[in-house]
Amino acid sequence: MPLRDGGAARRPNIIVIVSDDHGYADRSALGTREDVATPALDRLAAQGASYTNAYVTAPICSPSRAGLAAGSYQQRWGAFWFNNSEIGPAEVPTTAELLRAEGYATGYFGKVHYGTEHAGDRGTPPQHGYEESFYGLAGESMGRLNYLHHSEAAVDSYGEAAFPMAVQPLWEGGEPAELEGFLTDEIGARARTFISDHAAEPFLATVAFNAVHNFCWQLPAEELAKRGLPAYEDWNPGESEYLDWYDGAISPHLENGRAYYLAQLELMDAQIGKILDHLDELGLAEDTLVVYTTDNGGSTCNYGVNEPLRGTKYTLWEGGIRVPFLARWTGRIPAGAVREGLASSMDILPTALAAAGADPQSYGHVDGLDLLGGFGDDDGDASDGSAGSGPGSASASGHEALHWDCGWQWAVRRGDWKLSFVDSTSPVPDSIRRVEHADPGSGFFLANLARDESETTNLAASEPALVAELSALHDEWRAVIDAGVSPVAV
Numbered sequence: 001m002p003l004r005d006g007g008a009a010r011r012p013n014i015i016v017i018v019s020d021d022h023g024y025a026d027r028s029a030l031g032t033r034e035d036v037a038t039p040a041l042d043r044l045a046a047q048g049a050s051y052t053n054a055y056v057t058a059p060i061c062s063p064s065r066a067g068l069a070a071g072s073y074q075q076r077w078g079a080f081w082f083n084n085s086e087i088g089p090a091e092v093p094t095t096a097e098l099l100r101a102e103g104y105a106t107g108y109f110g111k112v113h114y115g116t117e118h119a120g121d122r123g124t125p126p127q128h129g130y131e132e133s134f135y136g137l138a139g140e141s142m143g144r145l146n147y148l149h150h151s152e153a154a155v156d157s158y159g160e161a162a163f164p165m166a167v168q169p170l171w172e173g174g175e176p177a178e179l180e181g182f183l184t185d186e187i188g189a190r191a192r193t194f195i196s197d198h199a200a201e202p203f204l205a206t207v208a209f210n211a212v213h214n215f216c217w218q219l220p221a222e223e224l225a226k227r228g229l230p231a232y233e234d235w236n237p238g239e240s241e242y243l244d245w246y247d248g249a250i251s252p253h254l255e256n257g258r259a260y261y262l263a264q265l266e267l268m269d270a271q272i273g274k275i276l277d278h279l280d281e282l283g284l285a286e287d288t289l290v291v292y293t294t295d296n297g298g299s300t301c302n303y304g305v306n307e308p309l310r311g312t313k314y315t316l317w318e319g320g321i322r323v324p325f326l327a328r329w330t331g332r333i334p335a336g337a338v339r340e341g342l343a344s345s346m347d348i349l350p351t352a353l354a355a356a357g358a359d360p361q362s363y364g365h366v367d368g369l370d371l372l373g374g375f376g377d378d379d380g381d382a383s384d385g386s387a388g389s390g391p392g393s394a395s396a397s398g399h400e401a402l403h404w405d406c407g408w409q410w411a412v413r414r415g416d417w418k419l420s421f422v423d424s425t426s427p428v429p430d431s432i433r434r435v436e437h438a439d440p441g442s443g444f445f446l447a448n449l450a451r452d453e454s455e456t457t458n459l460a461a462s463e464p465a466l467v468a469e470l471s472a473l474h475d476e477w478r479a480v481i482d483a484g485v486s487p488v489a490v
Contacts, residue, residue, distance in 0.1 A: 011202040012329060013195075013288040014099065014352045017272060018068070018206070020061065020111060020213040021313055022324055023298025024306040026265060033305060035258070037266055040273030041326065044292055048328025049337035051371075054293065055402055055413075056345045059313055059320035061143060061295045062086075063406075064345065066114045068295075069094045069128070071349025071366035073403065075481045079115070080407040081428075082143075086115035087123040095349045096129025098363060099204045102356050106130045107194040110187045110208030111145055113138035119171065125206075126173055134172050134190045136183075136210070141166035145210040147218035147264070151178040160237040165215075182220050184211050184264070188271030192278045199282050202356065207275070211268035214302040215249060216260035219267075227263055229256055243435070250301035251437060258303040289329040289355050291348055297321055301436050310455040314432045315440040316404050316411040316420045317455055327371065329355070339371075341398025342413065347371045369399060403477045409440055412474040416450035419460075419470040446470075 025032050029042035057067035057074060062085035066074040070088040077092065079085040088094070096106045108125035112135045117123025125133035136145040146154075146166040154167040162168065169176045179186055191207045217232035224231055232254075235245045251257055272292070279285040297320040298304025300312040311317020325343060327333055332355075346368030353363040354370040401414040408428045411420035422429055424442045432438050446460040446467055460467050 011356050014204045015290045016206045017292045018208045019294040021299040022294035023304030038269045040269045044326045048333050051325040051339045051343040054325030054343040055321050064295045068345040071346050071368040094128045105198040105203040107132040108206045109190045111210045136170045161235045165234045209268050211264045216264040261303040286330040292326040294323050308454050312438045314438045420445045
């Protein structure tokens with residue numbers, strides 16, 4: 001690795017890019033969708049590693065983001081679903097807090113949605129480790145940020161629709177910040193400025209795009225014109241009830257819905273490409289670990305495609321929780337590597353801390369694994385011991401098992417086998433079917449994902465012993481979770 005003044009090995013910069021509702025199939029490098037163009041993500045995959053069995057910890061954004069930030073199952077502090085999700089308490093350190101303690105500059109740019117945070121709460125970036133930040137609080141606006149309007153004037157203009165249309169001002173640190181312009185471009189620009197400002201020191205940049213969350217028709221006028229797409233109006237309270245309007249604004253009822261989605265995806269990908277180019281221009285590419293993932297599976301209501309996976313956001317089918325996951329660190333991660341072992345968004349924290357050379361005890365409490373531990377001398381230069389030597393180091397096989405629990409549905413995957421359960425007595429499944437056009441299923445479902453990746457055949461009736469075994473495994477996990485938060489870092 002490049003050397004700092006005095007001969008000390010330079011610790012890598014860390015960039016974590018998180019998109020919103022990105023469909024598993026929607027990357028052009030996969031070759032499964034002819035309508036997709038993602039050259040920057042393809043570049044990351046070609047220059048780094050693709051994790052084909054990577055998961056988030058929940059099929060919805062808030063608890064998933066909370067688990068990612070802490071490197072642990074968010075259920076440990078009671079974050080199961082929309083109604084009870086929050087970022088981990090102060091005794092559960094985030095990636096930013098731990099890297100800041102290691103001397104890293106820290107910056108957050110984009111969407112925040114761990115739960116119900118408001119200005120000054122722990123869930124806001126300045127309160128969980130980020131020295132610099134530019135962000136929007138999606139929990140104050142039905143889980144989304146408007147792509148174009150964030151000002152007091154927009155709030156006044158939208159009136160009753162300001163809350164669901166997410167036009168409230170953004171935040172810069174602890175101060176309100178107005179923006180009338182395309183949010184995706186501004187997030188990318190802010191991230192690049194931060195990178196320039198901290199090029200001489202190790203840094204963590206978390207870049208959390210609102211794309212490709214609905215409502216994707218909120219595009220700059222020039223982009224609509226270039227693509228031949230008609231403008232689509234946000235909700236007008238005087239014309240309809242919100243839920244009636246919403247049903248017409250999602251799949252399968254939104255005309256041009258897939259085209260709007262692809263436009264947002266391409267524009268986000270372009271900003272990712274600019275970040276990668278910026279690293280090249282500053283001579284930082286080889287000194288930077290870049291990780292890309294999304295917060296949950298693609299949303300059918302937003303025209304994302306998860307094929308060949310079954311299901312969508314909100315569900316524990318593979319399409320709700322298995323996500324795109326890419327990592328690049330030139331010279332450390334071999335170009336074009338493919339890892340099929342079980343990986344998780346929880347792994348980002350220990351991977352970043354291990355790469356930074358932190359004392360393994362500082363992150364020994366997490367549920368995630370150091371993904372770099374799977375790259376030995378045959379794959380790349382791991383001889384410096386900078387990663388993969390501490391607790392929680394991963395081999396190429398990854399996690400032995402992963403668990404999910406939303407309160408009304410749960411699942412466990414161990415090896416090729418996955419068991420899921422949906423409580424049919426809960427009102428939540430019917431609500432999701434009715435409002436979001438997604439079907440979580442009902443009762444037990446057992447699949448062998450090596451033979452049936454699309455979860456088409458339920459083997460629960462023919463494999464009762466395995467159902468009992470995996471149910472017991474999940475019960476054991478849940479008992480540990482219910483005992484409280486994980487041990488804190490020391």
